[in-house]
Amino acid sequence: MSQTRKKNSSEGESKSQTSFVNKFLRDSKAESRKENNDLKTTDSQPIDGLQKTATFDTAKPLSSEVEFRPRTEKNEQFLQKLGKKAVDKCLDLNNCGLTRADLREVVALLPFLPDLEELDISWNDFVGGTLHSITQQMHLVSKLKILRLGSCRLTTEDVRALGEALEMIPELEELNLSWNSKVGGNLSLILQKFQKGSKIQTLELVDCALTTEDGAFVGQLLPVLQGLEVLDLSMNRNIGGSLDRLAQGLNTSNLRVLKLHSCGLSQKSVKTLEIAFRYLGELRKLDLSCNKKLGGGFEDSSAQLALLKHLEVLDLHQCSLTADDVVLLTQVIPLLSNLQELDLSANKKMGSSSENLLSRLRFLPALKSLLINNCALESETFTALAEASIHLPALEILNLSWNKCVGGNLKLLLQSLKLSAALQELRLSSCSLLTEDVALLASVIVTGHLAKLHKLDLSYNDSICDEGWAIFCQNVWFLKELAELDISLRPSNFRDCGRWFRHLLCAVTKLPEITEIGMKRWILPASEEEALECFDRDHKRSIHFDHGGFQ
Incomplete structure (x- = not known):
């Protein structure tokens, strides 16, 4: 020295x-x-x-x-x-x-990190009731930009202490208080210090037991938070009751992400949100999923959703969409030319009426993810989807699971699968696939058209015979980037593995990225169990075979 x-x-x-x-x-x-x-x-x-x-x-x-x-x-x-x-400037103690x-010790550590910009102590139960010991030191980390306190069992006293401390970190850009039920009814105690000029960009309040008064308070606060880009109020079922006042605040916001998943929205909520859509020209992601009473709300809609020209993600899964809702969405969705992710899954009533909607997906050339699983698709609607998918060159994720009409008709997707050079995830669980379907899939794999595939789900297709699995397993090694494969049987069904299991083991030796193989309820004979043990011993790779055991 x-x-x-x-x-x-x-x-x-x-x-x-x-x-x-x-x-x-x-x-x-x-x-x-x-x-x-x-x-x-x-x-x-x-x-x-x-x-x-x-x-x-x-x-x-x-x-x-x-x-x-x-x-x-x-x-x-x-x-x-x-x-x-x-x-550097990040202290991550999440789930420790x-x-x-x-x-x-964390309190004692803060004075030594004066340039700290990110602090994450989420998912630590003992934070609850002791947060004041940390907030009292917030002036020592005044450059903090990101504060995450999700699932910390915060008490009312913690909430009050946090509200006082936020004044000492004027550079704060992201605040996550999700999964803290005591935030509900006390939100104003936390956010009252936010003033005009606040730099807050992300506010996440998932499952915080927010009240209708909390929702109204957020609506009043939004005009002040001009820099806010991400607002997540998901899983707060009382928010729907204050949506009118919340929407008024949205009229002057610059939001890019709005998440209202499972917020108790109703048919009336669609019209309320449409007023706000006129002012949300910069919105990139809209999540209205799991609002089961929303169904029917689009029937009399004035198509203001089409004004969201920059929208990239639209999530309407499990919204009980009706046939009339689908008619309106058929007019709107093709106009959202920047759409990259579309989730319509778990809307069973739209199955027979979505032919026109699915055929117009061809006008979404940027679409990367299409989730339409469990929609009760029929042959005509599946045919329309297959024809439209040819025009989706950027598609990376396709989920058709739980649509029985796919079985015996996978050939309709043949051309699309050959052109899907970017496809990384294909899910065909419980699609009533036949042996001819899996043989067709194997032929596509051999030609190298699915070379980028990372995840393949063929589970719950119990109609495929051993011969079909043998053909598939003999050729699956062509998927050099495959990391996850699921061929599990239905919970009610148990079957002995055929000779195809040896083909699968051989294929795995040629798959450098594979880590997970789902084989639930397939029973391995003692000889095959021994072969698996030898494989694990000889190759020393971290591959999890999730199977039903051995006899």
């Missing part, structure tokens, strides 16, 4: 802190957790970290690096115990099983 640093204690402190943060940039190996120490530590015992935090609070300089080093070493040991490290003693 130079004489200059010894003479200037404040400079020594600054350089020591810089050295400490730089030290965190190096990888640290995770040590085993010292549970016994945690159990011996109680809330009433004095904690070294808290004592030293008080030193920082009074801005008292350290006299030498000798006093500073024990604390830095203790901080390193604490993070190593959790298998974590401070990486933090104890109350650990939380005191």
Whole structure:
């Protein structure tokens, strides 16, 4: 240590802190957790970290690096115990099983990270009731931009303390309080400090038991939050009751993402939202899924949804869409030329009436994900979809599961599968596939047209005979990028594996990316079980075969 640093204690402190943060940039190996120490530590015992935090609070300089080093070493040991490290400006302690003693260590750590921009302590139950110990130190991390406190069992006192602390982090851009039920009814205590000019961009309040009053408060607050881009109020069933006031606030917002999944929306809600759609020209993602009473709301709609010219994601799954809803969507969806993800799954009433809608998907050249599983499609609607899919060159995810009409008709998708160079995920679970269908799929695989496929789901297709599985398993090794394969049987059915299992084992040796093979309820004879054990021993690869056991 130079004489200059010894003479200037404040400079020594600054350089020591810089050295400490730089030290965190190096990888640290995770040590085993010292549970016994945690159990011996109680809330009433004095904690070294808290004592030293008080030193920082009074801005008292350290006299030498000798006093500073024990604390830095203790901080390193604490993070190593959790298998974590401070990486530049981010401290991620998400789902670490933090104890109350650990939380005191977090408090002691904050003064050493003055440039911290991201703090995540989500999914740690013991945060609840102790958040004030952290919020009292927020002035030490005033540059914080991201704060995540999801599923921390926050109490009303925590909520109040957080509201006071937010004033000390004016740079905050993202706040996640999801899965904390005590936020409901107390939202104003948290967000009351947000003023005009706030930099908040993302506000996530999923499943917070928000009340209608909370929804109205958000509506009043939105005009102030001009920088807000992401608003997620999903799984708050009372929000639908205050949608009118919420929508009024949306009229002056610049939102890009709006999520109202499972919010108790009704038919009337569609008209209410349409008023806001006129002003949401920058919206990229709209999630109205799992609002079962929404069905029928699009029937008398004025098609304002078409004004969302930049919309990239539209999620309407499990909304009880009716045939008349489909008529309106047939007019609107083809106009959303930037749409990349469309989820219409679990709307069984649209099956027989969606022929025109599915045929017009050809006007969505940017579509990457199409989820239309469990929609009770009929032969005519499936034919329309197959013909339209030829014009979807960017398609990466296609889910047709639980549509029985696919069985025996997979040949209608043959041309599309040959042209789907970008397809990464194909799900055909419970589609009543026949042996001829899986043989056709094998022929497409052999020609290399599905070379980018990562996930393939053929589960619950019990009608495929051993010969069909043999043909498939002999050729599946051509899918060099395949990571997940599922050929499980239905829960009510158990079958013995045929000789095709040896073909599957052979194919797996040629699949460098495979990690998961679902084979539930397929019973392996003792000889095949032995072959699997030999495979595991000889290849030493981390591949999980999820099968029904052996005889």
